[in-house]
Amino acid sequence: MSKEKHSINEDVADLASLGYTQELKRNLNFFSNFAISFSFISATTGIFSLFGFGLTTGGPAFIWSWPIVFIGQLLVGLTMGEVASHYPVAGSIYQWTKHLAGNTYSWFSGWIYLIALLATIASVDFGAAPYIAQLMGMDANNHVLLVLITAVIVILQTLINAFSVKLMAIINGIGMIAEIVAMIVLAIALFAVGIHHPFSFSFDTAGTAGKGSYLPVFLAAMLTSTWVLFGFDSAGSLAEEVINPRRVVPKAIISSLFLTFIIGGLALLAFVLAIPNLGETMKAAVPLTYILNKNLGTGISNAFVVLALIAIFVCGTAVQATVSRLLFSFGRDNKIPGAKLWAKMSKKHDTPVAAIIFSGIFAILLVLSSSAESYIVNICVVGIYLAYLSVTVGALFARTRGWDSTASPWNLGKWGLTVNILSLIWGVFVILNLCWPRSPGQAWYLNYSVPLLAVIVMLIGAVYYFSSVYPRDKAITLKGNSEPFSNHKN
Structure with a gap:
């Protein structure tokens, strides 16, 4: 017990060396931090x-985008892990890039990341509504x-997050275990009773390329894997609530990415080999539900x-x-409208309640327009990957300035x-692939909606x-506080 108390005190002093007072409650261990990232x-x-998008766009062979995206994202995760170990501050990408490349650069990194995260809440929760x-x-x-269903989901999530970070961590832990067990059991069940094709079927393109090259089709279908394999940086966003974050956060980032790759890859292969009839499955309203119903x-x-x-x-x-x-990190630095409100901590719950409530309200507003759904997904994905790229560029810039990595x-x-x-x-490639127009028959503003947004x-x-x-x-810089980055040893 004394060791844990000492560790927390050391972390508080470490945070002070980075210019911040401990306000968030530091009570997350590796498992909790890992569960948040994995979730x-x-x-x-x-x-x-x-899954349906990937299958209908690229046929069963689309699943081979999974290892490609994983390798690329692992490179990003390794870069983030190193930076997170240097700067264990709430706000992750915004704070990391501030120390690496300066205030202006970090503000825009944090801004695009903020909008993308708000869109992610909306897209994730709205995606559950049809199933419910x-x-x-x-x-x-x-x-x-x-x-209405989405609003209920968001309200419940807001209550959990506002009540206690410990409660949120417990629920994430339970959800993580449920997800791991469900995906493994589902894959095993399909391998046991639902395999209708040999392994070579996973390379079937289902004629999606027509008479042309399959490469453009495969790159379009890659959106499925690209959409899944991000979010591991969330371990760094809660760094000020983690015990010994310089060591724990990087491990949580990498291990959550690895476990997701293994479980997701196993499930994707099982889903594809369990397709009862390829033509009928691709025509189904929800291909994955069709596969499960037919087999189980x-x-x-x-x-x-x-x-x-x-x-x-x-x-x-x-x-x-x-x-x-x-939002809390932005507000604490007075870098966003309503700064004092977002930085305000609840003394009872040790959480930034106002920031949590705002994110919930904003997510509900985003899903009110039926015509906005595709745009929400677009800005979510491209925004996240632009923010990720900013960390890589920031790290390279810092190295040229003498950063001791x-x-x-x-x-x-x-x-x-x-x-x-x-x-x-990798980051440049993914962003170009996301922004590349693939519907020449549509109006130009629809065809280029991703980069335009x-x-x-x-x-x-x-x-x-x-x-x-x-x-x-x-004004602050003129007073002598212009150091773009700093090194601190644990």
């Missing part, structure tokens, strides 16, 4: 949401009903859907916890620069930043 990534949430409606025997195409029966299939809904709920809870800490206990050593460069190449978000942010935040930062 945010949530293979179940992403696969249940976009179906289970309740209601019309899953009724938008008003889906919005409606009753068992619904049981797994319920477990998937639990995972989706926990995922949304973890995302909201992450965005509230980012080995100064913290978890580091990449001599491989740091190589991993950073490969992470940069990103530009609009950044322009809105620029108006506020250069009219309000930048003048204050410049």
Whole structure:
């Protein structure tokens, strides 16, 4: 017990060396931090949401985008792990890039990340609504009903996050175990009773390329894997609530990514090999539900859907916890409208209640428009990957300025620069792939909606930043506080 108390005191002093007073309650261990990161990534949430898209776009062979995206994201995760070990501060990407590359750079990194996270809450929770409606025997195409269901989900998540970080961590732990067990048992069940094809079937393109090359089709279908394998940085967003974060957070980032890859890959292979009839499955309204019903029966299939809904709920809870800490970090630095409100801590619950409530209200508002759903997903995905790329670029910039990347206990050593460069190449590739227009028959503003949304978000942010935040930062810099990054040993 004394060792734990000493560790916490050491972490409080460490945070003070980075310029902040301990306000959040520091009571998360490795398991809790890992569970939050794993729940945010949530293979179940992403696969249940976009398996049908991947299959109908690229045929069964789309699942081979999974290891490709994993390798690329592992490079990003390694880069983040090293940076997180140096700067264990709430707000993750915003704080990391501030120390690496300076105030202006970090503000825009944090801004695009904030908008993307808010969109992620909306897209994750709204994705669960049709499944809930179906289970309740209601019309899953009724938008008003889906919005109401989403609102109930968001309200429950908000109450959990506002009440206690410990409660949130416990629920994430339970959800994580439920997700792992459900995905493994589901895969084993399908391998036992539902395998209809040899392994080679997983390379079938189902004629999706027509007479042309399969590569463009495969890159489009890669969205499924791209949508799933992010969120591991959430371990760093709660760094000020973690005991010994310089060592724990990087391990949580990498291990959650690895476990997601293994469980998700096993499930994807089982789903594809269990396809009873490829043509009928691709025509089904919900291909994955069709596969489960045909192989396991409606009753068992619904049981797994319920477990998937639990995972989706926990995922949304973890995302909201992450965005509230980012708002708290922004507010504490006085870098966003309503700063004092977002930085205010509840003395009773030790949580930034106002930031949590705002994120819930904003998520509900986002799903009110039926025409906005695809745009929510677009800004969510491209925004997240732009924020991730900013960390890699920031780390490379800091290295040119003499940053000692080995100064913290978890580091990449001599491989740091190589991993950073490969992470940069991957990040640029993913963003280009996300923004690449694939519907030449549509209006130009629809065809280029992904990059347009990103530009609009950044322009809105620029108006506020250069009219309000930048003048204050410049005044502080003139007083001598212009050091772009610093090294602190644990």
